Amino acid sequence: MERQQWALPRIRVLQIEDSQLDAELVLSELDADHIDYDVRLVDAERDYLSALEEFQPDIVLSDLSMPGFSGQRALDILRERDTDLPFIFVSATLGEEAAIEALRNGATDYILKQNPARLASAVRRAMREAEAQRLRRRAETELIRAQRFESLAMLAGGLSHDLRNLLQPLLLAGDSLQDYQDDPRLARLGHLVRDCGKRGLDMVQSMLSFARGARRAEQVRVGALLDALGLLLQGSVPRNVTLELNAYDPELTFDGNHTELQQCLLNLSLNAIQAMPEGGELRISASLASLPESFFQPDEEAREGNYLCLTVSDTGTGMDESALLHLFEPFYTTKESGTGLGLVSCKRLITAHGGVMRVDSRPGVGTRFHMHIPLTRQAVEVAGELDTVNLQGEAERVLVVVEEAGQLSLLVDTLDSWGYQAHASQSGTAALQWLEAQGVPDLVVLDSDMNLFTGVRTLSALFDHGYRGAVILLARPDAPPDMDELPVMEHLYLVDKPISTVRLLRTVREALEESASGLGSLGPV
Incomplete structure (x- = not known):
């Protein structure tokens, strides 16, 4: 099977030669082999330096010795700038030892002017190898970049969890401060705090999307x-x-x-x-x-x-x-x-x-x-456009189970301020103790991401103790709970953390109304 020849595109040839006749003879070899090219002819170092900058050659064809300038000097200058650009000596005085030394110093090949028939094939080979080297370097660069992105993705995934916990109090505290309409300064501060929290949450979402990598709606x-x-x-x-x-x-x-x-x-x-x-x-x-x-x-x-x-x-x-x-x-x-x-x-x-x-x-x-x-x-959530009639509580008892003290306090305060009777439990054990002492609540708001007594274990324990009411399970979007490990409940609502006041109140209202009417909603809200 005949090997397909590599297609050589039009190339820019920088020719270093002090003889116009020799220059034309060299180029005639390229013409005979149907190589398309643009050429720049120089014979002095100053012109050579200028051509490297302006002409941006793809290959250099150089005589060995000329009055006031040498091919070896031209090679040294090029290799200081570019280690891969092909450089071929075309000379009548290049002996065997000089040719070997030239190759050691970075020349790509050498051609004798007395026997120029090999020039065209040498140019094609040099350009093909230079292209292969360029592609190899690009692949290596992309591999390093991919490894760097993989490290960044791991870092982003880890940071996002901690940042979410830090942002939760900001979102709820900002909404609470905005309710102080009698004090414009506090209301403005609340608006500022909530906006900062939302921007931070957006950045965390971007980090999580980056960390996941795989396509996900x-x-x-x-x-x-x-x-x-x-x-x-x-x-x-x-x-x-x-x-x-x-x-x-x-x-x-x-x-x-x-x-x-x-x-x-x-x-x-x-x-x-x-x-x-x-x-x-x-x-x-x-x-x-x-x-x-x-x-x-x-x-x-x-x-x-x-x-x-x-x-x-x-x-x-x-x-x-x-x-x-x-x-x-x-x-x-x-x-x-x-x-x-x-x-x-x-x-x-x-x-x-x-x-x-x-x-x-x-x-x-x-x-x-x-x-x-x-x-x-x-889904547009604007804090200033809350429907206070539909979202207002009617003294329903809500058990809030969150391990982090700051989040727990703000969730309870927010629900209390909207007419609910919110009760705080900082662990699954405390929640079970409250259930035994106070009876069954109307609703449970539960953090799935607790360390000592996980949200899934807490929910299973509540179920074993007879609780069949609505549950709002707060979960990290990058680490949702395993649905197979959850007890079968009709009124289970999965909500991404951190949760805003608007989302919290709407989900609480929806959960209470649907559980009262007998409707079930297992899955994310």
């Missing part, structure tokens, strides 16, 4: 997505580029994968920055759109409905019609260092979200990428 908040993107771009936006982040509704949440969407937006943003070498404006926005059936192509699975539109626009160089036609083809790229896979991956991610991607671009004007993601769920 989750509730993504638009504001959190753009905030995280802004943080990632801080060190990448040059001074001559203006960054603008805009969200029509920062509190809007939708089903998606935070990490994938963040990576997609980051990739498009970095591309936009590279397209504005002279500066410009980078705008990233999130808006709502109602898309008709006519908007979609026949081969697209998305259908008419409400969509979240994420847009990345720049005022850069733009693209012509030819580039737009090939934009989403694998390995197509307009950048020297590009792989041609970034936009392909981005489009696949949006398609995996059930959405579609569009692009508008004009040369000299700029480019806009639109990512339309279907909205299947909208």
